[in-house]
Amino acid sequence: MSSDEVNGSAVGAAVDRMAGAVPEPGSAKRDPILVADGVKRSFGGLTAVDVEHLEVQRGTITALIGPNGAGKSTLFNLLTGFDRVDGGEWSFEGRGINGRRGHQVARAGMVRTFQLTKALTRMTVLDNMLLGAPGQTGERMAGAFLRPVWGRQEKVNTEKALELLERFKLIDKRRDMAGALSGGQRKLLEMARALMTDPSMIMLDEPMAGVNPALVQSLLHHITSLRDEGKTVLFVEHDMDVIMGISDWIVVLAQGQVIAEGRPSDIRSNQQVIDAYLGAQDVEGEDQGSGDE
């Protein structure tokens, strides 16, 4: 359907989007969209996240990897306002957003998905999508009675939703309840729904877990084309082939701390990473076990 896009991303891949970045923990980026400092969170005695400094380069795919329990999901929750930090601050597109609540962070353009998929099961797939559209007059209580006004927005949003559903191969399911989708399809729906908000940065927590292998390729294609549209992608993943294949940059988290950063080639040869993560377990076997669905 879109051989142009494929070519586009192939050409794009030749550019070094991380020009100038030094492969070391906390390294400075040319044009960071997200900058975090001293972000900390502990549960009882357990320090789940303790990130000294982290920058995410705009317009790249950055992978966040680390063994189970490393604090990846917790870091996502903290940065997106779904959990409260014990300390630290961070800014998105130059504006400090620490202390903002989840919906405010999303409105600022940083949208996340969840490791445990959150499809709104007793709503149709299309309704799930439409919920993502920002700035709807009809979502205000008084505005709900102005059908002519929101009806027009609804039409535009529906078109946009159908386009995305087409892209994510969910178009035939648009009238089905989201609860009737398979685990993998729910992951796709969640990602498509997040895109309805027009984010500048999308954070995906294990988007490939439970997705049918046949769909993984097209999902990867979606992720690269998001980057090629200028969006920033930060994603958590366990499949090493996937990570090495599409990431511009990799951040390695272990016991809440960033222990390494770099291009895929840097990470592959980083002894500390191999010790802490890759060497510690059978990577192939890990793929099977890491899915939540």
Add this chain to the structure above:
Amino acid sequence: MDIFLILAESARSAVGPVAAIYALAAIGLNMHFGYAGLLNFGQVGFMLVGAYGVGISVAVFELPLLVGFLVGLACAVVLALLLGVPTLRLRADYLSITTIAAAEVLRLVYRAGFAEPLTNGVYGLQNLSTEFREWNLALGLFDPAGRYGFGSFSFSGSHMWLMTVTWGLVALMAALTWALIHSPWGRVVKGIREDEDAVRSLGKNVFAYKMQALVLGGLIGALAGCMMAVHQGAIAPDQFKPQVTFFLWVILLLGGAGRVLGPIVGSMVFWFLMNFTDKVLRGLGSEGYLPFLSGPDFGAIQLAFVGALLVLLIVFRPQGLIGDRKEMLINVK
């Protein structure tokens, strides 16, 4: 015992003002639970503040009835904010615990000695429907002395006026619910019912929506309370026991939660069955078939029957009479 007479009388009660008042309160509860997923176990508290808004305004301060309605509705907004502000950011169960306690505390406060100058304590307030009857005369709608309808379905003019207003309000609130739920606002609220974190992650202020739903459902509950005061002409605090809330839940689940017409169907069927079982039991009793039961036992048996009905409903039709199985709210695994 004439079974046809009993059926006719039960049918009368299904379309009567009490069924309408309970339908109204259940429409409010449907907004809470059916759409926003808020577990409110104190809907009777909203009815109480509505009824006493009318009662105190009219009987104590001799204000116009319309002012009484507005006072009752304003009290419902205050109550919803008091309940919602501390609990709606927390897990769902906090709201349910708070509402059940708050409704009971309200009843105890309104009947307490120190509140007597306003509420007249346990004796309650009387003479609340004079102005309501005058409205009918002023509008010239129904002749209070006349009869309307036919056979067992004939009602006095003042009864017709009362039924017109209460069922009119039911229709209005059902229409309001329909309009809201079939709008993007309703989509957000239903999304919150499914998973509030997902909705939050899409940039919606979940707390504000839950608050709006709580206030709106509470207002409709208070409106039911206002109509209760008007219908009875007198109110007393002990009419607002927790049992009323549980009747409302039975009505909602019976009709179908998350359906616009669910509370209406539920209330009509519920009051039909309540009257039917009561009259059949009493009929059997008076003819000596139930020698082991005496007067007060009938009420208890009747409630047990309602309980059994609810159990059967959950087992065989968990989505309610007109519910949609795909959108079913009770998770039956």
